[in-house]
Amino acid sequence: MKKILSLITFLLISVSLFAQENASNEIDMADKLYEDGRIYVVVAVVATIFTGIIVYLVNLDSKISKLEKQIKK
CATH class of the missing domain: 1.20.5 (Single alpha-helices involved in coiled-coils or other helix-helix interfaces)
Incomplete structure (x- = not known):
């Protein structure tokens, strides 16, 4: 049970790290949609x-x- 819980925790942490990495870049799609x-x-x-x-x-x-x-x- 502890292994599954730790695996889920590490997966969630890695997902949040990817989200922070993409947040630093500009979102071109949203800007383009807003301009149009x-x-x-x-x-x-x-x-x-x-x-x-x-x-x-x-x-x-x-x-x-x-x-x-x-x-x-």
């Missing part, structure tokens, strides 16, 4: 996806609640 005005399209698509997921989960929750009420009766 396409970043708003990316934000709109991501917002639409999250909104769809939230609506789906709320709908699913209401259906499950109805089924639970039917089972209790």
Whole structure:
């Protein structure tokens, strides 16, 4: 168990080191998207996806609640 925990810890540390290395470089893709005005399209698509997921989960929750009420009766 200790070996698995230490392996996961070292893997997470190495991932964070890679993230810090890339953070020091400039992000050309985001700058290019921002210059072209396409970043708003990316934000709109991501917002639409999250909104769809939230609506789906709320709908699913209401259906499950109805089924639970039917089972209790």
